[in-house]
Amino acid sequence: MALRYALIGLLLDRPGSGYDLARRFAEVVGAYAWDAKHSQIYPELRRLEEEGLIEVVERGARRRTTYACTAAGLSALRAWLVEPPASTGGVRNEHVLRLFLLAALGRDEALTVLRQTEAAAAAQVEHLTDQFVRLQEATGSDAGGPLGLTVQYGIHSYRATAQWARWAIEQVEGDPEFGVRPPG
Numbered sequence: 001m002a003l004r005y006a007l008i009g010l011l012l013d014r015p016g017s018g019y020d021l022a023r024r025f026a027e028v029v030g031a032y033a034w035d036a037k038h039s040q041i042y043p044e045l046r047r048l049e050e051e052g053l054i055e056v057v058e059r060g061a062r063r064r065t066t067y068a069c070t071a072a073g074l075s076a077l078r079a080w081l082v083e084p085p086a087s088t089g090g091v092r093n094e095h096v097l098r099l100f101l102l103a104a105l106g107r108d109e110a111l112t113v114l115r116q117t118e119a120a121a122a123a124q125v126e127h128l129t130d131q132f133v134r135l136q137e138a139t140g141s142d143a144g145g146p147l148g149l150t151v152q153y154g155i156h157s158y159r160a161t162a163q164w165a166r167w168a169i170e171q172v173e174g175d176p177e178f179g180v181r182p183p184g
Contacts (some may be wrong), residue, residue, distance in 0.1 A: 003040060010024050107176070178181075
């Protein structure tokens with residue numbers, strides 16, 4: 001259900017095709033909020049159009065269809081945003097699951113994974129910081145416009161992940177018995 005509102009919100013920023021939206025999902029939203037595949041986006045765009053929440057603003061070569069948000073779409077998005085979430089939902093994050101099971105590794109392997117976690121989080125902070133600067137320039141706003149607030153959420157989240165990884169590295173380095181003993 002949230003996918004539809006994410007698409008409407010992305011179309012508020014600027015019109016786009018299914019391909020554009022999938023790319024923006026991967027670059028902005030998917031980095032830390034919501035993952036969506038082409039196979040999910042295109043059917044949802046058709047449903048949103050049928051419901052009058054988005055409209056086709058251009059049809060181009062190779063059946064490229066560009067959509068924009070309608071007033072009804074904005075109204076539906078606003079109503080959804082002010083309601084409490086229906087669910088805090090289950091989370092499916094393979095990366096976090098691997099960290100949860102880290103004790104199955106030996107100490108050196110666990111340290112390698114934690115260092116990779118720290119490096120990946122730092123790289124995401126750098127990537128999102130670059131995006132934030134571009135949003136500030138594009139919008140003329142210190143906050144980077146509405147998407148800038150979301151990008152800042154990602155920056156803060158990844159900074160926290162990097163900080164946690166540094167702490168976890170210290171814990172594992174200080175525990176010579178880290179890890180699960182093999183069965184048997």
